[in-house]
Amino acid sequence: MPSWRHIEDYTMKQADTIINARWLVPVEPEGAILNHHALIIRDGRIARIMPQSEAKRQYRADCIRELSNHALIPGLVNAHTHAGMVLLRGMADDLPLLTWLNEHIWPAEQIHVSAEFVQQGSELAIAEMLLGGTTCFNDMYFFPETTARIAARAGMRTVVGMIVIDLPSAYAASADEYLSRGLALYDTFRNDPLVSAAFAPHAPYTVSERNLERIRTLADELDVCVHIHLHETAHEIAQSVERYGARPLARLDAIGLLSPSLIAVHMTQLEVAEMERLAEAGVHVVHCPESNLKLASGFSPVAALLERGVNVALGTDGAASNNDLDMFGEMRLAALLAKAVAGDATALPAQQALHMATLAGAKALGLGERIGSLVPGKYADLLAVDLANLGSQPVYSPISALVYAANRSQVSNVWVAGRELVADGRLTTLDPAAIRSQSQSWRDKIMS
Amino acid sequence: MPSWRHIEDYTMKQADTIINARWLVPVEPEGAILNHHALIIRDGRIARIMPQSEAKRQYRADCIRELSNHALIPGLVNAHTHAGMVLLRGMADDLPLLTWLNEHIWPAEQIHVSAEFVQQGSELAIAEMLLGGTTCFNDMYFFPETTARIAARAGMRTVVGMIVIDLPSAYAASADEYLSRGLALYDTFRNDPLVSAAFAPHAPYTVSERNLERIRTLADELDVCVHIHLHETAHEIAQSVERYGARPLARLDAIGLLSPSLIAVHMTQLEVAEMERLAEAGVHVVHCPESNLKLASGFSPVAALLERGVNVALGTDGAASNNDLDMFGEMRLAALLAKAVAGDATALPAQQALHMATLAGAKALGLGERIGSLVPGKYADLLAVDLANLGSQPVYSPISALVYAANRSQVSNVWVAGRELVADGRLTTLDPAAIRSQSQSWRDKIMS
Numbered sequence: 001m002p003s004w005r006h007i008e009d010y011t012m013k014q015a016d017t018i019i020n021a022r023w024l025v026p027v028e029p030e031g032a033i034l035n036h037h038a039l040i041i042r043d044g045r046i047a048r049i050m051p052q053s054e055a056k057r058q059y060r061a062d063c064i065r066e067l068s069n070h071a072l073i074p075g076l077v078n079a080h081t082h083a084g085m086v087l088l089r090g091m092a093d094d095l096p097l098l099t100w101l102n103e104h105i106w107p108a109e110q111i112h113v114s115a116e117f118v119q120q121g122s123e124l125a126i127a128e129m130l131l132g133g134t135t136c137f138n139d140m141y142f143f144p145e146t147t148a149r150i151a152a153r154a155g156m157r158t159v160v161g162m163i164v165i166d167l168p169s170a171y172a173a174s175a176d177e178y179l180s181r182g183l184a185l186y187d188t189f190r191n192d193p194l195v196s197a198a199f200a201p202h203a204p205y206t207v208s209e210r211n212l213e214r215i216r217t218l219a220d221e222l223d224v225c226v227h228i229h230l231h232e233t234a235h236e237i238a239q240s241v242e243r244y245g246a247r248p249l250a251r252l253d254a255i256g257l258l259s260p261s262l263i264a265v266h267m268t269q270l271e272v273a274e275m276e277r278l279a280e281a282g283v284h285v286v287h288c289p290e291s292n293l294k295l296a297s298g299f300s301p302v303a304a305l306l307e308r309g310v311n312v313a314l315g316t317d318g319a320a321s322n323n324d325l326d327m328f329g330e331m332r333l334a335a336l337l338a339k340a341v342a343g344d345a346t347a348l349p350a351q352q353a354l355h356m357a358t359l360a361g362a363k364a365l366g367l368g369e370r371i372g373s374l375v376p377g378k379y380a381d382l383l384a385v386d387l388a389n390l391g392s393q394p395v396y397s398p399i400s401a402l403v404y405a406a407n408r409s410q411v412s413n414v415w416v417a418g419r420e421l422v423a424d425g426r427l428t429t430l431d432p433a434a435i436r437s438q439s440q441s442w443r444d445k446i447m448s
Numbered sequence: 449m450p451s452w453r454h455i456e457d458y459t460m461k462q463a464d465t466i467i468n469a470r471w472l473v474p475v476e477p478e479g480a481i482l483n484h485h486a487l488i489i490r491d492g493r494i495a496r497i498m499p500q501s502e503a504k505r506q507y508r509a510d511c512i513r514e515l516s517n518h519a520l521i522p523g524l525v526n527a528h529t530h531a532g533m534v535l536l537r538g539m540a541d542d543l544p545l546l547t548w549l550n551e552h553i554w555p556a557e558q559i560h561v562s563a564e565f566v567q568q569g570s571e572l573a574i575a576e577m578l579l580g581g582t583t584c585f586n587d588m589y590f591f592p593e594t595t596a597r598i599a600a601r602a603g604m605r606t607v608v609g610m611i612v613i614d615l616p617s618a619y620a621a622s623a624d625e626y627l628s629r630g631l632a633l634y635d636t637f638r639n640d641p642l643v644s645a646a647f648a649p650h651a652p653y654t655v656s657e658r659n660l661e662r663i664r665t666l667a668d669e670l671d672v673c674v675h676i677h678l679h680e681t682a683h684e685i686a687q688s689v690e691r692y693g694a695r696p697l698a699r700l701d702a703i704g705l706l707s708p709s710l711i712a713v714h715m716t717q718l719e720v721a722e723m724e725r726l727a728e729a730g731v732h733v734v735h736c737p738e739s740n741l742k743l744a745s746g747f748s749p750v751a752a753l754l755e756r757g758v759n760v761a762l763g764t765d766g767a768a769s770n771n772d773l774d775m776f777g778e779m780r781l782a783a784l785l786a787k788a789v790a791g792d793a794t795a796l797p798a799q800q801a802l803h804m805a806t807l808a809g810a811k812a813l814g815l816g817e818r819i820g821s822l823v824p825g826k827y828a829d830l831l832a833v834d835l836a837n838l839g840s841q842p843v844y845s846p847i848s849a850l851v852y853a854a855n856r857s858q859v860s861n862v863w864v865a866g867r868e869l870v871a872d873g874r875l876t877t878l879d880p881a882a883i884r885s886q887s888q889s890w891r892d893k894i895m896s
Contacts, residue, residue: 409857443842
């Protein structure tokens with residue numbers, strides 16, 4: 001009956017990609033699980049989500065992915081990293097923050113960091129992040145235009161930092177030069193579909209009050225976010241109190257930086273009044289649990305922040321301090337650690353950890369309307385996780401399996417804006433052998 | 449020149465397996481790294497470790513493994529688990545210990561636990577553990593003879609618990625029956641090369657003083673270890689003080705249980721005098737960081753214990769509370785968490801975490817002379833980890849890469865007593881498809 005078939009096809013709608021997944025976890029609403037649903041991609045966006053049986057009747061596409069043991073979830077958002085630093089992964093471990101920075105990382109950076117270092121480091125970082133299901137990252141590092149270019153070329157979404165630090169580097173000699181290079185970057189990528197820019201003053205102890213004020217003015221004018229390390233260690237607080245008679249958060253408040261545009265990273269040291277002020281001002285917090293533990297920076301009171309309504313996202317920090325760019329690891333550790341810190345095993349349940357790793361990250365970066373959940377109209381930034389692995393079996397709840405048992409090696413397919421960047425565990429836009437080889441050359445150079 | 453070749457072969461020694469690894473990390477001495485070395489296996493034991501160039505001249509074997517991107521390390525020792533419980537993985541999360549036990553786990557166990565449940569759970573657990581590089585596990589669960597039989601059949605090393613608990617179960621109706629079944633198990637496996645037995649009284653709050661005394665006497669007579677949950681939560685301590693006027697550790701001390709035969713699991717609540725008493729008595733502590741966080745049980749003062757010379761091993765606990773049997777995850781979390789708990793980023797460096805996951809575990813189980821490090825004469829219980837993965841690149845130190853960046857999916861080959869149980873990431877003695885299918889049947893039964 002070819003004529004019938006023809007009629008049927010004619011009434012069907014055309015999609016770019018149809019993904020049939022065993023479980024679909026949209027994140028909005030939190031905790032929802034859809035069984036045997038299809039996600040329809042058209043023009044880079046999520047067009048529809050519906051039962052597979054319905055989708056078969058209504059849609060056709062050249063590309064259909066059958067993911068019968070998989071959970072389909074929104075792309076993970078790494079809300080704080082220093083991508084290029086991955087070339088220093090494992091170079092110096094088991095050291096306190098200031099020794100690590102002053103005696104190891106900053107000296108190595110002074111010798112080696114260049115546009116080429118950042119290019120090749122970003123390639124490694126982007127490859128690692130995509131393979132692990134991260135579809136968007138918020139970066140702070142030198143030569144951010146290089147990182148932006150590499151990300152855009154690979155098809156990955158990024159918010160790159162217009163970095164400012166009162167220390168000269170191979171990238172810029174002065175705060176003025178950091179700012180002008182940052183503004184040039186902003187102009188270059190202004191209309192890019194994947195790249196956006198945020199101001200990234202390094203920290204209140206490395207950027208002067210005057211420069212923080214300029215950044216606040218510029219951020220207001222351009223309506224972009226401000227991404228800063230804040231309250232990372234007890235030492236930072238003590239030093240600020242000694243030098244300025246105020247805690248860093250109070251200093252930023254006086255400058256007018258506490259707003260929904262502020263992305264405050266680490267926040268391990270917080271008084272109750274400060275948490276209330278963060279909630280009131282709508283500041284976003286990025287929690288980096290592995291980095292905070294490894295550098296003995298302290299425990300962020302995540303459950304207490306969430307209770308007060310603060311939006312808390314997750315970040316890996318740079319691989320030099322982590323030592324990986326694995327959002328599955330951060331998601332699990334965030335869920336585990338929050339319980340022990342709060343002394344309450346019901347704190348930060350699995351679905352909330354998944355929310356932090358996705359939608360909360362998107363909101364922190366000002367992208368909450370565009371990505372972070374599987375909702376029609378949003379960009380198709382998403383990934384599939386294979387739960388057939390024995391280490392994930394049996395599956396009572398896919399959300400529990402994702403947060404408490406899966407690891408990033410189970411990520412099978414990753415899409416950004418509807419483009420499949422990882423297919424069956426393989427990168428489609430980057431060359432892993434070349435990246436491995438150039439990373440090893442950097443290690444040889446740095447060690448010699 | 450066939451005659452020359454013949455003479456050369458004639459002078460060469462025969463091995464069973466030759467493993468050529470890029471890095472060999474023997475764990476003894478701690479921190480040592482051997483580059484481009486070969487490990488020679490004969491009769492299930494490590495015969496020699498030497499440069500690959502030497503090995504090529506001296507040894508021949510039918511089986512040669514070229515692991516040119518890999519680190520070869522001693523098999524991981526999971527010093528505390530409940531293997532069969534893996535069938536309850538993710539059944540109930542985000543709950544405090546007693547709610548989780550009383551309202552979810554114990555009721556499910558009362559309905560479902562049988563020899564068949566334990567058999568199929570143990571198969572899943574053993575498959576998961578082997579694939580993740582664990583070569584030996586210390587188990588505490590019902591029907592331990594079943595777990596022992598499954599482990600022996602799969603070729604895995606285990607110490608199974610002669611469980612005692614003052615609660616009836618499908619396995620035994622009374623403490624007397626638990627003990628007599630345990631002693632029968634002890635007799636059955638007495639001369640088994642892979643299986644040994646330890647007494648496993650569940651906890652001081654679930655086993656009467658009289659039964660703990662009987663266990664101490666029997667353990668002394670038979671010279672076997674005693675494996676017990678101890679000081680897991682603040683509630684356990686408070687209840688003990690209220691009921692008996694003494695903390696649990698003091699009660700066990702009065703019974704004479706504090707000795708190098710005691711394997712004390714969890715130990716999140718410890719006073720300084722207690723840590724000193726543990727060191728003096730030679731008690732082994734098993735740290736289960738993921739479980740302690742997830743159940744909000746508390747933070748074990750690991751760095752303080754190590755400083756006092758206490759042998760601290762690592763365990764996953766059961767997958768129902770973890771939710772996996774992944775020793776890479778425990779090793780990394782132990783290293784990270786100890787720093788934050790001690791407020792010292794130099795605490796528990798990577799090589800010490802690797803030592804805890806291997807040799808310290810072997811010592812805790814009374815197997816320190818036989819396994820736990822790559823030393824000639826010990827059994828060839830070992831694994832290879834592929835560090836070519838982009839998420840591990842570049843490698844400055846293989847020990848840092850193993851502890852802070854690798855995950856269990858990078859385990860390529862695993863041997864127990866010289867037998868290759870995982871080859872190129874595949875199980876050689878177990879059928880993953882059958883195990884997956886029977887696990888899913890249990891989930892369906894338990895959920896219905």
